[in-house]
Amino acid sequence: GDSVTQMEGPVTLSEEAFLTINCTYTATGYPSLFWYVQYPGEGLQLLLKATKADDKGSNKGFEATYRKETTSFHLEKGSVQVSDSAVYFCALSRGNNAGNMLTFGGGTRLMVKP
Amino acid sequence: GAGVSQSPSNKVTEKGKDVELRCDPISGHTALYWYRQSLGQGLEFLIYFQGNSAPDKSGLPSDRFSAERTGGSVSTLTIQRTQQEDSAVYLCASSLFFGEKLFFGSGTQLSVL
Numbered sequence: 527g528d529s530v531t532q533m534e535g536p537v538t539l540s541e542e543a544f545l546t547i548n549c550t551y552t553a554t555g556y557p558s559l560f561w562y563v564q565y566p567g568e569g570l571q572l573l574l575k576a577t578k579a580d581d582k583g584s585n586k587g588f589e590a591t592y593r594k595e596t597t598s599f600h601l602e603k604g605s606v607q608v609s610d611s612a613v614y615f616c617a618l619s620r621g622n623n624a625g626n627m628l629t630f631g632g633g634t635r636l637m638v639k640p
Numbered sequence: 641g642a643g644v645s646q647s648p649s650n651k652v653t654e655k656g657k658d659v660e661l662r663c664d665p666i667s668g669h670t671a672l673y674w675y676r677q678s679l680g681q682g683l684e685f686l687i688y689f690q691g692n693s694a695p696d697k698s699g700l701p702s703d704r705f706s707a708e709r710t711g712g713s714v715s716t717l718t719i720q721r722t723q724q725e726d727s728a729v730y731l732c733a734s735s736l737f738f739g740e741k742l743f744f745g746s747g748t749q750l751s752v753l
Contacts, residue, residue: 562744567743569644572732617684630675630683630740 528553532631539606539638547601547634549590554628559583559592559599560628564613569616573601573614576602606638642666645651646732653722661717661748665734672715672736673742674707686730689715690737692745701724722752 533548551559561573561583574583576592576599582588588603599616616631645664653659665672665702667728674686683698689709700706704722731745 564744569743569746570733571744572741617683628683628685631681633677 528557528618528620528629530616530618530629530631532614532634534632535613535635537634537636539636541608541638541640542555543603545610545636545640547566547605547614547616547636549601549631551597551599551601551616553629555561556594557620559590560619561588561590561599561601561616562615562630564604564615564633566612570615589632599631606636608626608638608640611636611638644732644734644743645747646730646745648748648749649746652715652748652753654753655724656719657731658718659722659750661719661732661750663715663732663734665713665715665732665744666743667713669734669736670712671737672709673709673733674715674717675731675733676677676701676728677731677747678722678725683731704713719750722750722753726750727752 529552531550558577562570563573564570565592574585576583579592579594581592590599590601591634609610613633613635615633647662670691672689675683676686687707688696704720707717727748731747733742733744733746735742
């Protein structure tokens, strides 16, 4: 079945550092890929998505590129801020909409220190 | 309300007791989902409601789990005879229609002692 694997956290960075959170997936066909973020005390929010190979999703300075050859969707940000501290979830879906049933990775906690 | 609301935010119960978790979706959203986030695991799909159609129960882990959605709005997830492995964060999400963007609640942290 489908599965998503993320790097384990916590990831601790200083403000303005470069961020990479690795995500790889296993799925047949051509799933859509998502990153969700959960800020402290809040629900999950869709951060970005990509629906086909080589697509790049971007939002709030975060980027991720759908790499079918490596089955990866790594999340990157050039300069993190304290406000980026949250838990990040990589996910895939059979459909190309965020509302279809999702398979999530285990989540990666990011802590950014001033 | 402005967002998806879940209650209680925290629930501690004894093994063998029944618990009910409540979800108030965003007004007008026809699709409602329950997910579970166990410690060290990814988010796990449990059940999905779309309008008045029969729910998709394919993700429920056992027959101790059940869910209802009354009047197409509020949903209750019931876990009977709770076990320690039921300890997790239970997340509810809703969307305007199936396939649309999901909005998640903050979750209910369930601890079974």
